[in-house]
Amino acid sequence: MKLSTPSCPSTPETSPKRRPQGIAGTKTAAALLATMLLIASGATPATASDESPTVQNDHAMGSTIPGHESAGHLFSLQATESASSLPGVPGMDVSSHQGVVNWTKAAENGARFAYVKASEGTEYSNPYFADQYAGAASVGMLRGAYHFALPNASSGAAQASYFLQSGAAWTPDGETLPALLDLEYNPYGSSCYGMTPGQMVSWISDFSTTILSRTGRLPAIYTTTDWWNTCTGRANGFGNHPLHIARWSATPGELPAGWQAYTLWQHADSGVFPGDQNVFNGTVQQLAAFASNPGPIFSDITGGQFTTEVNWLGSRGISTGWTEANGARTYRPLAPVARDAMAAFLYRLEGSPEFTAPAKSPFADVATTNPFYKQITWLASKGISTGWVEANGTKTYRPLEPVARDAMAAFMYRLAGSPEFNAPAESPFADVDTTNPFYKQITWLASSGISSGWNETNGTKTYRPFEPVARDAMAAFMSRFDTKFGDQ
DSSP: OOOOOOOOSOOOOOOOSSSOSOOTTOOHHHHHHHHHHHHHHTOBOOOOSTTOOOGGGOOOTTTTSTTTSOHHHHOOSSOOSOTTSSSSEEEEEEOGGGBBOOHHHHHHTTOOEEEEEEEETTTEEOTTHHHHHHHHHHTTOEEEEEEEOOTTTSOHHHHHHHHHTTSOOOOSSSSBOOOEEEOOOOSSSSTTTTOOHHHHHHHHHHHHHHHHHHHSSOOEEEEOHHHHHHHSSSOOOOTTSOEEEEOOSSSOOSOOTTOSSOSEEEEESSSSSSSEEEEESSOHHHHHHHHHOOOOOOTTOOSSTTHHHHHHHHHTTSOOOEEOTTSOEEOOTTSBOBHHHHHHHHHHHTTOOOOOOOSSOSSTTOOTTSTTHHHHHHHHHTTSOOOEEOTTSOEEOOTTSBOBHHHHHHHHHHHTTOOOOOOOSSOSSTTOOTTSTTHHHHHHHHHTTSOOOEEOTTSOEEOOTTSBOBHHHHHHHHHHHHHHHTTO
8 A cells, every 4th residue: 555645844754763762861772672672572563565654654652752852751761660560550552663463462461451553644544453453352452543643734523534434433342442632743843733722722622523423432632741731722621531641751740731630641662562551540440441431521511410411412422512712522501402403403313314405495594504404404304393484474493592391392202203192181280281382292291201390399390381491401301312212
């Protein structure tokens, strides 16, 4: 396979090595020790062939760090301690530079997880990826895939989509680690890729949102404290992304802005395992839980009512929320659900079915350029929402109006296929008369257990039909709907 070089301003490196093998003052004996450790680890170096990547477009995780961070930060490029000498669960990361890996030997030496490079930019994929990824799994390791970011080469969404083509998307199978975004110094030019901190934060958010919407889980972020604080301007909104800190030293040191703890730590670039040496911050049982559970998605959902349902909504990609200026991903749980967002929620709840939006809008107030145009017209095509016929004869959808609780009941009822249902002769709600135009749908919703209403202090039960639906309550409605009707 002929590999092309991303369009980046650079003077191509001339050394075929994976990364500079040493810093000022590193002795020849240390390099010899590294070679001996590589042989002992069982790694087979990649040989030159038509499929051999070139250094210009194949950078391993951490390969740019020695050229930018001091010896005091790096401590030593060679790890001479055993895998069990550091607290936590030992693991490794590899790329094409390790070639054919002896996974059995790595597991015997104590590795319990591995990250494998899948891609870089949008023009390079690791030719060894499939074999390395499968090899890690074959010896019982948890494994995940990482992407080496080139933020100035293409959008975050484009690179996330390219990465996912590798087939290594996270799934809740208990064996797969979350996608890992490798953010480090530009191997081709200026450290921060010629981008402002604001531009970098937007790029990272773009990548993250795409991964979340496609896999249901936020990616982990690999970086150094220096790179992050410099290139993102100390952005503190990514703390809900697992942190893979890079620091080749005896301790992980100060963490980047936004994180109080690290999940993974790359502590050396060679040692008892092929490739880089890593450790998970926890026990084997906690590592297994980390693989299985997506964790919190929104920074403003930290517990309390409907937390489980909101996180479920995020993990299903039904809502990706908002990205704030500091990179934080928020859900805004108490904000009302607007009618355009409701269309998007229900469309995604149904699995984002194939649908070609009409060339001409059926609604006078919904332009074909509306970001939710496809979802709104899908909702209308299914008869879930018919909109309004105005006095002048035009048809409107009123996309920015909040959804009232009575209308929400109608939406859900129609989404379920308008099932046969006999509304009770007496209303179960003091504030919903049997003559209410949505009486049947409201009582169907209650009978299905999707909404139970409120028990007031005077002993009556109410539904509050004209109140706007809050976003956290909408998450609960959709979660319950999916539980009851999702497999039908």
